[in-house]
Amino acid sequence: MKSGRKLSTTAIWTSTDVHLGYGDNVFIRITDTSKLQKILGFPEDVSLSLGTVSYDSCPAEIALLVACIGCSSSRMFYVVTYNEDRYIWVLRNFFLSAPSKGFMKMEFMYSALPSMLLWNKTSMYYSYRNNTAYGFPPVHETNVTPAEYTNGSSIHQIVIDYSGNIVIKMQNNIMFFFKFDLIDVILLPRWENESKNTVLYLNPSGNLYIVVINSSGIHRQNYPLKMEVHGTSYSLFDECPYLAFHHNIDLNVYYLDKGDEVTFWAQILFQENLGLFVDVRIHRPELLEQATHVEYEIAHEICTKNQTITFYQNVDYSESLDYMKTVHETTGVMTVEVRPSMTGRACSTVRKLSYLFVGCPPSRHIVIQKPPGITCIKHNFTSYKLPGNFLWHSSPKDTVTDYDWDKYGCLMEVYYRDPFRPEIALYDGNTFVKMVEANYILWEIKGRTDFGYNSSMGDVGCSREAQNWFSLLENHKNQEIELDDIWGPQNYNSCFEFSHKNLQDLSQQYHILNHSGSNSLIWNTEQSGIYVFKVKILDPNFSFCDLKTFFAVHTYGIVESPDIAKTIMFSIFVLSLFLGILVLSYFKYARIFQTLRYIDPLPSPGLQNHTKESSQGLKKDQ
The missing domain is CATH 2.60.40 (Immunoglobulin-like)
Known part of the structure; x- marks a missing residue:
């Protein structure tokens, strides 16, 4: 349904209130007879009771058969519908004199305009196409009802298939055939005698079976409905008009x-x-x-x-x-x-x-197509650094953020001097629909600001100042609102429509892109980086879906200049180290030279003569 909420699958009710069931055993009460009486404008002195609830052939609509005492001289049946999609109650153009007690079963037929059958044990009533044709169908060429025709046997079961074929089984196993858009029934040949216990079974393929239940078990017989109807119609000279x-x-x-x-x-x-x-x-x-x-x-x-x-x-x-x-x-x-x-x-x-x-088709979404010549690489890191001076909220320190590969996809490698414009494809599930040529916007979800656009408002031919992120953020600066909701199809204004207002400043960057335009993204030329963008379709005439997706870009090719402060610090460190080594070397060699001053490099002459004489005396003794 258009609101995105699932429709109910089950309805349960009492005589006073109705509950609708959804997945996971969740039941919600949608009304009671007191509220219904006020919503539909019934007089305060009447008494309403609920008898039967049925899903209509029109999606999202549920019909209630309501009995009213006091609305007329006798008890009356009315049909009330509730639309789950639009949350509205409607009293349909239907009323029927009701028995003093009890209700009738109600089932809708496969039709664009509401058509239904109501029955109890003694009678059957049809209402076609918003009650434009209605009545109690008699047996063909008689004025009696099936119950009267079978000598008072009660209606045991009614089966309706998708083609509008209706089989009425009486308690005594006599069967009649009725068809949507016709106003009388025909008698079908008897298959089982009155004493047997039988029921009809219609499978999802539309095949009708007679199920016989006895002491030996349950037995199924294929019932050739088409053949029996054709045989009976032929004998009645009832031919198909086309x-x-x-x-x-x-x-x-x-x-x-x-x-x-x-x-x-x-x-x-x-x-x-x-x-x-x-x-x-x-x-x-x-x-x-x-x-x-x-x-x-x-x-x-x-x-x-x-x-x-x-x-x-x-x-x-x-x-x-x-x-x-x-x-x-x-x-x-x-x-x-x-x-x-x-x-x-x-x-x-x-x-x-x-x-x-x-409305929005299920599974419709957009996908970023990798442009020709650009590689898309999946790395193994899970976080990366953001430069603090290039963020919306500037900081002297860099920050580290997570990278979700499953959500953002691979990194498209883009040369830093090349303008970039993403190509967007529309898909239904895995089926390609078309390339998106509508206007779209994007923003960097991590808060980076070091990118821009290569076209100004004047370059693209604006007749007035175009919407942009700066002006829209300024308009919502005191509101707690997500970026997704600040700008979209709901508030888009084209700058190409003539305005009597001042042209204002058309030299500002144009923040809207599309498939056929020249406007593209341009990058920071000082350092490479990773940019994670979210894309949103802006054109209000493109789709009922809220089409968004992510893509990521890594710029490369920049030879980054060294950090002056770091260079100075490193130079000071190297110079200090050199001077330190030089000072240490000076003191070491100074100490060595001081030691050499106290050592005589040559012995004195007297000492030499004394040594020589001692040596000669030693030789004589020998």
């Missing part, structure tokens, strides 16, 4: 975003004198514009009618004074039913019902 009916509606649900359209065609062949046509019924036609084309051909008394109908949006959201209100009013689910204008019991062609979901 020869063939074809269409191209292949899906049960079509998703239409802004700018999307879908075209259906249908063809009907019939005898010349019958005047049939392709009947298109639509629930919530205000959601989409329609263009219809009909072609008609007659050959050999056979008429062929081809009808083509295109559904599209014709809303310019950029001109809306209240963007969110306009989006709410133009999104939702349109139901389209394509069928022959006349049918019969012998017709086997299935009319087609399809839902056109106008």
Whole structure:
């Protein structure tokens, strides 16, 4: 649904209140009879009670069968619907005299306009297409009801398939056939006698079975409904009024975003004198514009009618004074039913019902495409440094931040002198849809400011000053608001529209990019760095989805100049070390020279003669 909330899957109720069930066993009470009485404007002196709750064939709508005592001279049934998507209650154009006690079962048929069956043990009531046709269906060519026809046997079971075929099983095992859009029932051949205990079972494929329950077990028999109906219709001279009916509606649900359209065609062949046509019924036609084309051909008394109908949006959201209100009013689910204008019991062609979901398609998202010639590398680090002097909140110290590879992806390596403009692709799940040519904005999520844009407002041809991050942040400076919500399709104003105001300063950088423009990102030329950007589609006419994604860039190629302070400190350190070594060397050698002053390098002459005489005397003694 358009609000993003899931629809309920279960409804439980009492005579006074209704609860809707969602996943994880969560149940929410949506109303009670006291609130319902006030919401729908029933008089205060009446008494309401709830009897049956059923899901409508129109998505997000739940119908309540309400009994009112005091609304008329007798007890009356009314049908009230609740729309889960739009949160509104509606009293439908339906009322029926009710028995003094009890309720009727209620089941909706597969139809664009609300159509339903109500029944209890004694009677059955049909209401087609917003109660434009209604009544108690009699048995064919009689004025009696099935209960009267079977001598008072009660209705045991009613089974409805997707094609609008209805089988009514009585307690005595007599069965009748009823068809959506017809007003009477026909008797089917008896298959089981009155004494057997049987029930009908319709599987998801539309096959009907008779299940016989006895003492030996449960036995299933295939019931050839189509053959039995054709045989009975043939004996009643009841033929299908058309020869063939074809269409191209292949899906049960079509998703239409802004700018999307879908075209259906249908063809009907019939005898010349019958005047049939392709009947298109639509629930919530205000959601989409329609263009219809009909072609008609007659050959050999056979008429062929081809009808083509295109559904599209014709809303310019950029001109809306209240963007969110306009989006709410133009999104939702349109139901389209394509069928022959006349049918019969012998017709086997299935009319087609399809839902056109106008809103954000599920799984729609954007992906950044790597430009040609740019490598994208996944490193093994988990954190990196941010220069403190290049942040929104400048700091003398650098900071360290985490890098989430799963969230931001690989780093695109971009040369620091090359302008860069990301290419954005639109995907539905894993299916490529198209390249995004709409305007978009981006911001660096870590707070870096050392990048810019290579085009000014004047360069791109603005007629007035364009929106930019500085002006929008200034407008919201006293508000606690996320960057995601400051600027987007909801408040986008084009600078290319003429304004009588002063042109102001068009030399400022232009902060909006697109696929075909020349505006691109430019980088810091002093040092390389890592930039993590978040991208958001800005064009209010592009998509109902809030399209955002991340990408990261690493600039390279800068030969960074040395830090002067560090260089001076290093030079002082080296000089101090050199001087220290020089001083130490001086004192060491000075000490050595002082020691050498007290050592006589040559012995005295007297000492030499004395030594020589002593040596000669020693030789004589020997």
